[in-house]
Amino acid sequence: MKLAALNGSLRRGSLNAALIEAIRRMDLFDVEAVDTALPPFTPDLADDAPPEVLAFRTALNEADAILIATPEYAMGIPGMLKNAIDWTVGSCEFAHKPTALITCTSSGEIAHPALLEVLRVLEARMTGETALLLNHNRAKIRSDATFVTPEAEASVRGVIEALRQLCVA
Numbered sequence: 001m002k003l004a005a006l007n008g009s010l011r012r013g014s015l016n017a018a019l020i021e022a023i024r025r026m027d028l029f030d031v032e033a034v035d036t037a038l039p040p041f042t043p044d045l046a047d048d049a050p051p052e053v054l055a056f057r058t059a060l061n062e063a064d065a066i067l068i069a070t071p072e073y074a075m076g077i078p079g080m081l082k083n084a085i086d087w088t089v090g091s092c093e094f095a096h097k098p099t100a101l102i103t104c105t106s107s108g109e110i111a112h113p114a115l116l117e118v119l120r121v122l123e124a125r126m127t128g129e130t131a132l133l134l135n136h137n138r139a140k141i142r143s144d145a146t147f148v149t150p151e152a153e154a155s156v157r158g159v160i161e162a163l164r165q166l167c168v169a
Contacts, residue, residue, distance in 0.1 A: 001167055003029035004063035006036050008070025008081035015137050016069040019104050019156070021145035023067065028160050031067075034059045036084035046090045053087050060093035064167050066124070067100045067160075071137075072111035077118070085118060092122075098166035099124035100159050104134045104141065129162035 005023070009016045017033075024031040039050050049057070060066060070081055088094055099119060103112040112133045119126060132155055134140055140152035147153035 001029050001064040001164065002062065003031045003065050003067055003163075004034045004059050005031050005067045005069065006034055006081065006084065008036070008068065008078045010037065010080060013143050014071075015141055015143065016071060016104050018143050018145040019069045019102060019134075019141055020067070022141065022147065022153075023069075023156065023160055025145065026157060026160060028157075028164050029065065032059065032063065036081055038080075038084050038087055041083050041086040043090075046087075049087065056084060056087065057091055057093055060088065060097070063097075065098040065100070065163050066094065067102070067163070068115070068119075069102050069104055070111070070115065071105035072103060072108045075107075075110040077111050077115050082118075085122070088122065094119065094122040094124040096123060096125050098130070098163055099126050100130040100132075100163040101126070102132045102134055102156065102159060104137045106135065106137060108133045108135045125166060127162060127166065130159055130166065132156065132159045 005020045007016045038053050140148050
C-alpha cells in the first residue's frame with residue numbers, strides 16, 4: 001500500500017523528516033515523501049493550478065493513505081503545510097482518504113487540534129487511533145530516524161498500524 005507523507009517542516013535535519021524515515025523503515029507502507037513547497041494558494045487558480053500543485057494532488061490521489069508529520073510553528077500550523085492543504089479544498093484529495101496526523105514538536109497543544117479540525121472539515125477519514133501528539137519530540141526521536149524510547153516507537157507504530165487498518169476496512 002502506498003502512503004503519501006507530507007512533512008510540515010522545511011528545516012534541514014527536521015525531526016519530522018526523521019519520523020517519516022522511521023515510518024518508512026517499519027515497512028508497513030510504501031512511503032513516498034510528497035513535496036509541500038507549493039506556490040501560494042489562490043482560489044482564482046484552483047481549477048487551473050500550477051504544475052507543482054497538480055503533481056501534489058496526483059500524489060495524494062494515487063496514494064492509499066496520507067500521513068502528515070508536522071511541527072508547530074508560532075503556536076499554529078506551519079504556513080507551508082497549511083498552504084499545501086488549502087490547494088486541496090476544491091479538489092477534495094483528503095475527502096474519505098485514510099489519513100494520519102502525527103504532530104512531532106516540542107509542544108503542539110495548539111497546532112494539533114487545529115489541524116485535526118482542518119482535516120475534519122476536509123472529510124479526511126481518521127479515527128482517534130490515527131492521530132498522535134508526539135510532543136517533547138527530542139526525547140522521543142533522533143535525527144538519524146531512530147526512536148529514543150520503545151514507548152515512542154510503539155506509539156508511532158500504533159498510529160501507522162491503525163492507518164493501515166483503515167485502508168483495508
